[in-house]
Amino acid sequence: MPMNSRFSRRRFLAGSAALAAAAALPCLSRAAPAPTVLRVVKRSLEVNGRAASVFGIVQPDGAHGVATLTGMPFFVRLENQAGEETLVHWHGLTPPSDQDGVPGLSQPLLAPGAAYEYNFPLQRAGTFWMHSHHGLQEQGLLAAPLIVNDPIDFFTGLRDVVILLHDFTFRDPQEIFAELTGGMAMMDHSTMGQSQKMPMGESGDMAGMDHSALDQGTMGNIGHLNDVELDAYLANDRTLDDPEIVAVEPHRGVRLRIINGSASTNFWIDLGALDGVLLAADGSDCRAAGAAAQLARRFPLAMSQRVDIALYRLPPGAHPILAQREGDTARTGIILATPNATIARVPTHAAEPAPALTLDLERSFTPRTLPPARAADRRLTLDLTGNMMGFVWGLNGRKFGAHQPLPVRQGERVEIEMVNRTDMSHPMHLHGHTFQVVAIDGQRLNGPLRDTVLVPVNGRVTIAFDAGNPGRWAFHCHNLYHMAAGMMTTVEYEA
Ligand SMILES: [Cu+2]
Numbered sequence: 001m002p003m004n005s006r007f008s009r010r011r012f013l014a015g016s017a018a019l020a021a022a023a024a025l026p027c028l029s030r031a032a033p034a035p036t037v038l039r040v041v042k043r044s045l046e047v048n049g050r051a052a053s054v055f056g057i058v059q060p061d062g063a064h065g066v067a068t069l070t071g072m073p074f075f076v077r078l079e080n081q082a083g084e085e086t087l088v089h090w091h092g093l094t095p096p097s098d099q100d101g102v103p104g105l106s107q108p109l110l111a112p113g114a115a116y117e118y119n120f121p122l123q124r125a126g127t128f129w130m131h132s133h134h135g136l137q138e139q140g141l142l143a144a145p146l147i148v149n150d151p152i153d154f155f156t157g158l159r160d161v162v163i164l165l166h167d168f169t170f171r172d173p174q175e176i177f178a179e180l181t182g183g184m185a186m187m188d189h190s191t192m193g194q195s196q197k198m199p200m201g202e203s204g205d206m207a208g209m210d211h212s213a214l215d216q217g218t219m220g221n222i223g224h225l226n227d228v229e230l231d232a233y234l235a236n237d238r239t240l241d242d243p244e245i246v247a248v249e250p251h252r253g254v255r256l257r258i259i260n261g262s263a264s265t266n267f268w269i270d271l272g273a274l275d276g277v278l279l280a281a282d283g284s285d286c287r288a289a290g291a292a293a294q295l296a297r298r299f300p301l302a303m304s305q306r307v308d309i310a311l312y313r314l315p316p317g318a319h320p321i322l323a324q325r326e327g328d329t330a331r332t333g334i335i336l337a338t339p340n341a342t343i344a345r346v347p348t349h350a351a352e353p354a355p356a357l358t359l360d361l362e363r364s365f366t367p368r369t370l371p372p373a374r375a376a377d378r379r380l381t382l383d384l385t386g387n388m389m390g391f392v393w394g395l396n397g398r399k400f401g402a403h404q405p406l407p408v409r410q411g412e413r414v415e416i417e418m419v420n421r422t423d424m425s426h427p428m429h430l431h432g433h434t435f436q437v438v439a440i441d442g443q444r445l446n447g448p449l450r451d452t453v454l455v456p457v458n459g460r461v462t463i464a465f466d467a468g469n470p471g472r473w474a475f476h477c478h479n480l481y482h483m484a485a486g487m488m489t490t491v492e493y494e495a
Contacts (some may be wrong), residue, residue: 001229004420005190006077007015008414008415009269013244014193020290021170023292023361028215029253033075034120035075035076035077035117035118035119036059036068036075036076036077036430037059037060037075037076037077037079037143037420038057038058038065038066038076038078038079038088038130039057039058039059039060039078039079039080039081039090040055040056040057040078040079040080040081040082040086040110040132040142041055041056041057041058041059041081041082042054042055042056042081042082042122043056043058044056045141045237047231047232047234047239048169048231048239048241049230052168052170053384054140054141054187055082055132055137055140055141055142055143055432056141056142057088057130057142057143057144058144058287059298059446059465062271063200064144064145065129065144065145065146065147065341065380066130066144066145066146066147067145067147067149067160068122068147068148068149068150068151069148069150069151070122070124070148070149070150070151071122071151071420072119072126073116073119073120073121073122074090074093074095074119074120074122075117075118075119075130076117077115077117077118078115078116078117078119079114079115080110080111080112080113080114080115081113081234081326081473082112082142083112084111084112084442085109085110085111085112085134086110086132086134086137086142086473087103087106087107087109087132087133087134088101088110088130088131088132088133088142088351089101089102089103089129089130089131089132089133089431090118090128090130090146091129091130091131091146091304091429091451092126092127092128092129092146092147092282092306092314092451093120093122093123093128094285094432094434094469095118095120095432096120096430096469096471097348097432097469097470097471097472098471099118099119099120099470099471100431100432100473101130101180101432102133103133103134104200105376105472105473105474105490107240107268108444109134109480116481121299121405122148122299123152124148124283124284125148125149125283126148126280126282126284126306127145127147127162127257127259127280127282127283127306127307127308128145128146128147128148128283128306129143129144129145129146129164129259129261129304129306130143130144131143131144131261131435131463132139132317133474135174135484136173136174136177136263136484138261138263138479138480139167139169139173139176139263139264139480140173141166141168141234141237143164143166143259143261143358144164144259145162145164145259147160147162147257149477152216153203153255153283156253157252158253158254158310159248159252159253159254160254160255160257161246161248161254161255161256161257161336162168162236162257162259162336163235163236163257163258163259163321163323163333163335163403164235164258164259164261165233165234165235165238165258165259165260165261165262165265165267165301165323165332165452166177166234166237166261166262166263167230167232167233167234167262167263167265167325168230168231168234169230169231171229171231173480174261174444176228176481177481177484177485178225180391180393181390181485182390182391190229190426194320194374196360199411202432206250206474214469218414224388224423224424225326225327225328225356225424225425226264226265226325226326226327226328227264227267227296227388227479227481228263228264228265228322228481230265232332233262233265233323233325233331233332233348234329234332235236235323235333235334236334237378238332239348240322240331240332240333240347240348241333241345241348243320243333243334243335243346244334244335245334245335245343246334246335246336246337246338247337247338247339248314248336248337248338249315249338250314250315250338250339251257251313251314251315251316252314253310253311253312253313253314253335254307254308254311254314254336255279255308255309255310255311255312255419256276256309256321257306258301258306258307258308258309258310258321258371259297259306260301260303260304260305260306260323261304262303262457263302263324263479263480264288264303264305264479264480264481265324265325266300266301266302266303266326266357266425266427266454267297267300267301267323267324267325267326268299268300268301268326268354268355268357269298269299269300269301269307269309269321269322269323270297270321270322270323270324270331270333271296271297271298271301271309271311271318271319271321272297272319272322273319273320274297274311274314274319275295275296275311276295276296276297276309276310276311277294277295277299277309277310277312278307278308278309278361278365279300279308279309280306280307280308281305281306281307281308281361281365281449281450282305282306282434282448282449282451282452283306283447283451284367284368284434284448284449284450285368285369286365286366286367286368286448286449287364287365287366287367287368288364288366289363289364289365289366289445289446290365292363292365293364300357300358300359300360300361300454301323301343301357301365302357302425302427302452302478303427303428303452303478303479303480304427304429304451304452304478305326305450305454307451312335314336314338316338317337317338317341317342318335318337318338318341318342318343318344319335319336319337319338320333320334320335320336320346321333321334321335321336322346324348324350324354325354325495326354326355326356326357327354327355327356328353328354329349329351329353329354329495330348330492331348331350332348335428337474337482348425356425356456357358357425357448357454357456358455359454359459359461360442361448362437362440362442362445362447362448362453362461363445363447364445364475365447365448366438366447367446367448367449369395370446371436371449371464371466374413376413376414376415376464377409377411377412377413377414378408378409378413378414378415378417379414379416379417380406380414380415380416380417381395381416381417381419382395382396382417382418382419382475382489383395383397383419383421383424384418384419384420384421384422384426384455384477384487385397385421386422386482386485386487387422387423388423388424391481391485392485393422393477393482393485393486393487394474394485394486394487395417395475395487395488395489396489398486398489399485399486399487400476400483400486400487400488400489401486403488403489403490404477404489405472405489405490405491405492406489406490406491406492407492407493408467408491408492408493408494409467409493409494410467410470410493411467411468412466412467413465413466413467414464414465414466414467415462415463415464416440416463416464417439417461417462418453418455418461418462418463419455419461420421420455420456420457420458420459420460423457424457424479424482425454425456425457425459426454426455426477426479426487427452427453427454427478427479428452428453428454428455428461428475428476428478429451429452429453429474429475429478429479430452430463430465430473430475430491431451431473431474431491432450432469432471432473432491433451433465433466433467433468433491434449434450434451434465435449435450435451435463435464436448436449436450436463436464436465437450437453437461437462437495438462438463438464439460439461439462440459440461441459441460442460442462449475452478467493470493471492471493472490472491472492472493473490473491473492474488474490475488475489476489476491
């Protein structure tokens with residue numbers, strides 16, 4: 001295994017420990033604040049005994065991503081050392097729109113060798129992440145954790161354990177996309193202004209498509225679950241053949257911060273025999289609603305979503321924390337181990353395929369602090385449209401570029417009902433805002449605050465948010481290949 005890969009693995013979680021030490025010190029320095037440097041790099045990784053070239057976002061000391069504190073600005077210098085254009089989105093944060101990292105909407109692409117500075121206030125603590133919003137770079141692991149701690153976190157006695165999940169392929173993602181679409185051109189955000197004449201509803205000829213692979217993903221009325229075949233599933237860059245072992249103290253507690261950084265994979269998080277308490281979803285604190293159980297062992301985690309799960313009083317032993325792909329037996333994970341625990345090998349495949357993700361979490365959890373009740377000033381409907389045949393995906397029947405922006409006005413309470421008219425579920429992500437899930441299939445509820453929600457096959461999900469962050473904001477399916485095919489629109493503030 002290459003040295004740099006080992007080094008970077010060790011450094012994955014070091015940020016939290018350093019941060020704890022920093023938080024214990026009073027702020028005495030009067031020196032001018034310097035930005036945290038983040039470098040987009042190429043690095044090598046060994047997966048299933050084979051070398052792969054992937055991206056990374058690292059600090060000069062090799063730490064992946066950023067761990068910071070509320071009360072501090074998000075002050076970052078992003079340097080592009082990847083040898084190709086890129087742009088990084090701060091997923092879940094609510095920056096001014098020109099710092100949101102979406103090519104064509106926020107900023108031009110960052111040229112190789114160039115740097116951008118970002119500086120904006122952090123609104124809240126939580127588990128976030130950062131990833132490329134350009135082309136298919138996210139499939140090449142151009143992503144990293146972005147953790148915002150509340151100083152009070154250090155007094156809970158819970159130790160942070162960050163787990164970044166990825167789906168992985170040895171193939172060139174462009175080749176996968178070309179197979180899916182039958183050679184259709186990929187949407188390029190950065191040329192949005194010129195792409196208004198994009199023909200709509202064009203269908204590819206399914207050239208090179210493996211029909212049997214599609215059929216395997218069909219499970220009754222839940223539609224197709226997986227449309228891309230992948231080579232491995234990673235937790236902090238490692239498979240279950242060589243998992244990360246996190247040393248933990250017996251009878252102490254852990255706060256899992258699990259990020260689904262996959263390009264096209266929904267996971268079930270499986271705590272095995274451990275009982276977990278869901279502390280937050282997508283970085284927003286939540287609690288069990290009504291009579292829902294406080295403790296759970298399985299949690300749905302759609303693409304780009306995060307869950308923070310507390311494990312109190314860990315028993316002595318080895319405890320696998322697993323993520324299993326929906327509709328599949330494939331899984332990945334890490335192992336929490338107390339001193340001298342016997343660590344058994346966990347197979348990379350479970351005995352049974354995991355079912356389709358559900359909205360049980362949205363039905364069972366409510367925000368820790370409810371947003372003020374208020375009637376909607378504006379109600380919008382968004383149809384999720386398209387199909388697997390020819391890999392045509394869009395919103396309201398249109399591809400990005402030919403899309404009609406969703407208008408909002410500063411100060412409004414906005415509700416958007418998303419209606420899935422396709423044969424796949426879609427994890428829908430709104431930039432620049434935190435929304436509440438307020439209805440499922442027309443039934444009102446006080447669901448959690450999120451930035452991404454899964455809209456199941458035949459399902460309707462309504463989100464509500466207060467329009468308080470002016471600009472043009474991306475609103476898209478977080479399945480990377482669906483987005484690349486055009487499943488994206490914008491929410492735009494009227495003057
Ligand atoms: Cu989708």
